[in-house]
Amino acid sequence: MSEKTTVRIETKLDRWRFTCPNGHRSWEPTNHHFWCSNCANAYGADGSFEQLRDQRDGRMYAREDVRLVSEHGPYDVDHDGGTGA
Numbered sequence: 001m002s003e004k005t006t007v008r009i010e011t012k013l014d015r016w017r018f019t020c021p022n023g024h025r026s027w028e029p030t031n032h033h034f035w036c037s038n039c040a041n042a043y044g045a046d047g048s049f050e051q052l053r054d055q056r057d058g059r060m061y062a063r064e065d066v067r068l069v070s071e072h073g074p075y076d077v078d079h080d081g082g083t084g085a
């Protein structure tokens, strides 16, 4: 078991700390990556990205390196054993 960084996706504090690689806070988790509406609008790209940036120290976190928590509890539920397509 590797230690994961907890990101509370609905709190402003973590919203300000963790951004997309371009520094936006308008990201949302997807099944395997992340998605940023600002990137999608600004660059005409699809807005998906693979690593969150921690603004405190510039570290990058992949989807599997973070544990996303919403107000309802863990965002990721390990019911499929990680084999879901």
Ligand SMILES: [Zn+2]
Pocket (backbone or CB within 6 Å): 020, 021, 022, 023, 024, 025, 036, 037, 038, 039, 040
């Ligand atoms: Zn962005």
